[in-house]
Amino acid sequence: MNAPEPSGPADLQGLRDPEHDPRASYALEPEYVAGLAGRLRATSGETRALESPLAGQPLAHLAVSQTSDVDEAFARARRAQEAWSRTSVTERSAALHRLHDLILDRQDEIIDLIVWESGKARKDAFDEPLHVAMTARYYSRKLPGLVAPRRAAGAIPALTRVDLARIPKGVVGIISPWNYPFTMALSDGIAALAAGNAVVAKPDGQTMLTALYGARLLEEAGFPADLWQVVHGPGSQIGPAIIDRADYVCFTGSTATGRDVARRCADRLIGCSLELGGKNPLLVLRDADLERAAEGAVRASFSNAGQLCVSMERMYVADQVYDRFVERFVARTQALTVGASLDWGNDMGSLISAAQLETVVRHVDDAVAKGARVLTGGRARPDLGPYVYEPTILEGVTPDMTCFADETFGPVIALYRFSDEADAVARANAGDYGLNASIYSRDVRRARALAGQIRCGTVNVNEAFAATFASIDAPMGGMRTSGLGRRQGAEGLHRFTETQSVATQRLLRFGPSYGMSDRAYARMMTASLRVLDKLGRA
Template sequence: MIQVRNPRTGELDYAIDPLDALRLAALATDLRDRQAQWASRSTTERAEMLRALGATIARHADAIGTALTIDTGRRAISRIEVEGTARTFDRWAGLAPDLIARSTGEARPSATPGVTVSTRLVPYPLVGVISPWNFPLTLALIDAIPALAAGCAVIVKPSEVTPRFIRPLMAAIAELPEVPLVVIEGDGATGAALVNAVDYVAFTGSVATGRKVAAAAAAAFIPASLELGGKDPMIVLASADPAWAAQVALRASIVNTGQACQSIERVYVARQIAEPFLSALVAGAQAVRLNAEYIGSGEIGPFIFVRQAEIVQAQIDDAVAKGATVLAGGTVEIVGGGHYLRPTVLIGVTPDMAIMAEETFGPVIPVTVFDTIDQAVGLANGGVFGLSAAVLARSPEEAEAVAIRLNAGAISINDGSLTAMVWDAEKSSFGASGLGPSRMGDSGLLRFVRKQALLRQTGTALPIQAYAEDARR
């Protein structure tokens, strides 16, 4: 058994029994059997069942939401997760039939005379999903739902840090046994075994673990989608209103206590507006409330994973030791057993500091002042990550001229962290931020199918004599 910590109280008040490799193998065999019938259904039938499952999860919202709230120590975002998941089922149910039809199409003449060509989409039989602890429900199902819509069966292994939602979620899933979806309890060893049991793996998490998943997938000779870490920069141009820019930067940096891969973790501001920007940013940061005393108020919850609090504090301490100055926040507080950090603003940071080079995953905003746009772009493009970025300016056109110079898969223009809200724009992860097709847009579903070409000879098949050395050509 694995004991699970409560992020608000610090108590070990829950336990899970990780699935071992033998039980996992048996489950995979059962799901493969179920997948054949699932894939044989029409796209419309599958869509109707997915809609029904989304509605069922919505009916179980109280139980799932309560478990998520305990898992994460925050209530409002837990409710958003449950509501958003139900909508995601509905959205893919609406999109999948037409998308699959458009991707197959009618038979067409080939460029080779006498041959017609048509395309079938063949789903991977079994998809494995390994998901993280920061948005437990959303990230458990963000890959699973389109995979189901494509005709796959799915096993999901959420993080052992936040497993309480699994049992109420499985109670909802059990009401629709036709849908080949199972969510299991497990740890890192379970995740490693899962890679060897499936035909496609979708992983969301750290770069270090992502590298291990990629290596295991390569050894198993299966494809992998890897959505990994980020160190997202924001460039604030001189034309931007400093008070507005500070408000956008603050929100984009600290939502969910900064525990989001698309959080802004580096801010580069033009010298012309640096002083009013920093003044507004510090004032905004100091006005943000912890929800330590009462979960129903405040904007900053506890660190979900206590080890993350230690990592963030170590990065702040390293920056200060190397010459950075703390203008707000800066110290992890322990309240009632939970670990909290008020929004932290740092200046005097340099690229060699851990807080500027490594993913922070906390409510920390390091600010650097720049003199030229070339300098800002160079700083923003530094490092190994390339998940997303943001540019703020007076006009979208001015911001876009800078945005297209950034090495990142998605750029928010005159806003921050829009990738958390926009689901229909395909994007690639640059650098160490990931590998594989986009989980957004049409690719979110189409990555889970293989294309099979049917080549029909409508004329006369060539005899072997056509390849004779003395054949006329």
């Protein structure tokens, strides 16, 4: 495992070498942090410290919201949404496109904040402004077609006109996680705003500054100031307060919490979309390009130190190529540069917290104690950062080990052999999750056919996860206990709307007329149905 030289003293400013990177350091300037923190509405007087996983020192002290602050946030959002829902599609599209340009212009600042708060490698942080900019551009371009009124076939040709409209839900509650703090805080809400809604957002407390900066960019792009509200506090208190006031809820997080969100939404008869946990499988078939598969497997397993909902934790490799593939995969993993730094150059960064590190250590130690073999990695690296853990490949993982079926959400992958592709698919489908999968094969047609047998919301062929994730037109979400609903594409916007049907009837009414008896009317309607059937009408 390669590692850079330690960054020097545990002074956060020292984590960037100004001789190699002349850009100004955006984070940690008191005025800068105060400006972002000031966007929080909080009357409790309580604050919580926000620490950076890069060196374990405080970044800020942020005010904690209480229930009355959530009330105020929804009141402001509702007033703003009433006006926003009447704006033209052209105006909304223009604001989305301005947001796209702002994000690309400010990407260095955004990336700095992401790395300070999450500890991820800079190259992984770069993916976030890229993805959000793409999302803003997609809905900017596609919005007219997605929300335009359209005609539907009426009951009586030429006499019944039906118009369909997309009506915004109102105020959408968004509860987002820490692992992709810019992407998850903004990408769902962008679609909600595009559809004419307002948003009350509760980002994870570990990555508040990034989310607050996103809210500032929305205002700079021309979205009304009160249209996007941000609250901060413990999920057990603020989460239910949001669900109890929202017209729709978008949640990304664990399956256990997702069940609670779904139950609470069901009690109020409001909709929700949930992207939840995953234990994602990768299949390397006997005809795979092994170099390409090994490269993809590294990204699939260790991007963002494995703290990615669509990353891989199970890998099934055909017997015919197993040894050759493992040799390449281990070598590529051992060549990764690991560290905690603001600079470009690291292949993998830090875990976000002591709790996440403890989970990874517990899963690996349990597996090793029960007979699993560590092919590479398997150690925490406090010399590189307080929460750094080496990218780890395990062999011989069995069902009695915690990491066999439980989501680790860290840089740990388990390898398994298979001899029959049907068996590999069955093992990929084992368990309750169904978020993302990957198949490597030179026979693309056969790989796509196998993809149709895998019970996951997204399947990538000859790619880890980026092909689906970066294709904004492709809906993304989970099957089974990995979630409900889809983000991205038309579905990602339509979930934030209600379909309204308006029917206008001319001349004939739906009942006997001109002195016709009920029986005669029934005969006439039956004959009409037969005629419409012969004409091929639905």
